[in-house]
Amino acid sequence: MNAAARLRDVSWQAVFGHDEPYPEQADGIEAAVDAAEENGFLVVEGACGTGKTMLALTAGIDRVRDPDSDYERVLVLTSVKQQLRQFESDLQTINRALPDDWQPVSGLTLVGKADVCPYSREGVAGIDDETVYDRCEGLRERTRNLVGDGGETSTGTLVSEARQTQTGLLDSGATRGPDYLSTAGEPTPYLPETAEYGDTEYCPFYATFLDDVPDDGDPIEAIPFDLTEKGHVDPAELVRLSAGYGTCPHSVMGAVLPHVEVVLGNYYHAFDPTTVGSFTGALVDEETFVVCDEAHMLEPRVRDLVSDGVADATLRDAENELTRVIQPVEFAEAGKSTAGGDGGDAASSADADLVRGELDDADVTLRELRETRAFVSDLRSELDRRVRAHLDRTLPDWRADLSRLDDDEIPLREPEEPAVDELTEWAEAAGHDEATWLRAESVGAVVARILNEAEDDDVRRAAPAVGRTLANWARTDHVAYFREIELERTWDETEREQSWRRAYNARLALHNCVPGEAIAERLGEFGGGVLMSATLEPMDVFREVTGLDALADAGRPVEERTYGLSFPREHRASFAVDVPKFTHENRGRRGEDNPTRRAHVDAVCEIAQSPGNVLVGMPNYAEAAWMAEALSERLDRPVLLDESSGDDATESLKDEFFGGESKVLVTSLRGTLTEGVDYRGDRLAAAVVCGVPIIDTSSPRTRALRTAYDRRFGSDGQGGRSGFETALTVPAVRKARQAIGRVIRGPDEVGVRALVDARYARASWDSVREYLPEPERAEFDPVSPDLLGYGVERFWSSTDDD
Helix, strand or coil, X not given: CCHHHCCCCCCHHHHCCCCCCCHHXXXXXXXXXXXXXXXXXXXXEECCCCCHHHHHHHHHHHHHHCCCCCCCEEEEECCCHHHHHHHHHHHHHHHHHCCCCCXXXXXXECCCHHHHCXXXXXXXXXXXXXXXXXXXXXXXXXXXXXXXXXXXXXXXXXXXXXXXXXXXXXXXXXXXCCCCCEECCEECCCCCCCEEECCEEECHHHHXXXXXXXXXXXXXXXXXXXXXXXXXXXXXXXXHHHHHHCCCHHHHHHHHHHHCCEEEECCHHHHCHHHHHHHHXXXXXXXXXXXXXXXXXXXXXXXXXXXXXXXXXXXXXXXXXXXXXXXXXXXXXXXXXXXXXXXXXXXXXXXXXXXXXXXHHHCCCHHHHHHHHHHHHHHHHHHHHHHHHHHHHHCCCHHHCHHHCCCEEEECCCCCCCCCCHXXXXXXXXXXXXXXXXXXXXHHHHHHHHHHHHCCXXXXXXXXXXXXXXXXXXXXXXXXXXXXXXXXXXXXXXXXXXCHHHCXXXXXXXXXXXXXXXHXXXXXXXXXXXXXXXXXCCXXXXXXXXXXXXHHHCCCCEEEEEECCCCCHHHEEEEEECCCCCCHHHXXXXXXXXXXXXXXXXXXXXXXXXXXXXXXXXXXXXXXXXXXXXXXXXXCXXXXXXXXXXXXXXXXXXXXXXXXXXXXXXXXXXXXXXXCXXXXXXXXXXXXXECCCCCCCCCHHHHHHHHHHHHHHCCCCCCCCCHHHHXXXXXXXXXXXXHHXXXXXXXXXXXXXXXXXXXXXXXXXXXXXXXXXXXXXXXXXXXXXXXXXXXXXXXXXXXXXX
């Protein structure tokens, strides 16, 4: 950071972006600053309106700007795009409120290549969301080869030729000027196509970036704008400033990264091993103040990032890649043998020399390549055998109608009994020992290097991913990790008609059931920070499963703060409706007419008398579809159904919900509309949660997860809660609390919140009421279904009187 930005009289009050903080904000900022000074963490559960975003940014920037502090940057991690926008907004608010003689706080939002590549953004040069990563790597590789040691030209020549293409078009006498590529509202110096030098395609944006990097190799000099005066640079501004100048926005983003005071990103920017290793590693150190927003999602998000897997099709591609590397050497050897040693086919000999040279450099033998290929081939055959055997056992006539096949799991051990998995045992019996699994990683890496050198195509090689997964399969234990074959429903017309591969994508999956150790290890690399959400309680569970207790045991302070909803209580009505539990046993099959289903529809209809939009959250999408159909028959207002779909469909549904007359929107509590969506103002009058959204407890993966948590945190481990509570019940209640938290987003907003299920209302063996924080338990008074309508009507009458 520029030393001029360090100020002697810095205080968090000077950094804070508003005139006065809420009392909770002031307390939280001071607690975060104190914890960070001791290399510790503050854990904050703060209801909507607490100002958590400003709290965290203020504390972090205070540490960065304090001349006596060791912190150099703030790294914000969030899993919700809406929250990312909130951090950008609050950082801009901070900069507007800074004293006139202060430099603005510099910031950067991290996004993927597809969001900043000019070609991808405009859908030209054959580059789009699907191809951008492979095409980018190929273009960069060819650009470097043209200008590297032994290359044909210089970066300056490449840049000059790309820019002169425009001049050439004008000089040719064309009646209209050249068609410049424009993006982010800014024209670039280049045509919409990639450039060529001779017969070699290259990226002129990347060539310009390389040309601007000085001989000492410091890429900061290649940034085409003054970082100290810009404040926060969002993705659109980054593209405009970079592409308009003619340089690569993604490369500029990487160059800016270590030099800004605030970096906004996603969890994978800190917890995905590949991303950290290749792009954001400079941020992961003791000079970084980390902010984990939406921290109730930290555990499931990191679980996905530190799990692993490889698809059947990827195994097939890796086997083919191994063959393409092995064959040139085999052909060359055969040519020597049959032609008296004259070397055989010239092209094969050239490829063979490349292969031999790369193998020597990597200390990998041809024999090891052959053994790995045989292993991958055998693995595919065994995968095929196991899938067919599973289908024959569970659906004997599956070949007659592949359309009946649904997503499925094939466990490779008993989920409740940690042990060596069946695939590892098969491999050992087939002569593939642990060394074979581990060796696949180095073999996969060298195969990719050889093919990238020999073949002029922009594709992501399969061998490295296969090698990494196979090595991890052998390295990881059998208690925290669960191995299975995942069957994902798909359709591939190129496969044989009665082959399961026509209907399924099979995947060898390695699930990290208990990611707390990985979370603690990564958090421990930062200097300190804040973990925050509106739904973290019970705190003891959160600290256990995220590894924070382990950090505290290692001497890193962990402080806690819980701030309840501070808006006027008379602006909200909160009901815990005592109707039959919406469990699988009680509700029966979809469409069944029984007391449980009738009671839940009746309760939602009572709340739907609210004067405004109503959000209804169900345990899954199937039950959401049932509820939407039932409500459509009972209500005289439009009922919208959110189905599992892409971002565009979801955004369109939100626009329809927010516009025009009052509506009811029914969705899954495991979807995207119950977390992170801003229902500010009068967009939402009520939110209803039916049931407790516990995931399917019968799946092998869930059973393994529950067992792992029992052993680590339950009665079999060091804690006192069962694995069912820790792994399933607590996250489900947090999902419910997130949904009802959509209603009241500001001091002037009014609305109804309802938890509809006896488990929220009263004590029982499976009650979840204890998992609500004390302030919420006090507000969500149990109410019988016959009094619910009266309570809703009385609340809205009282607000009309006001």
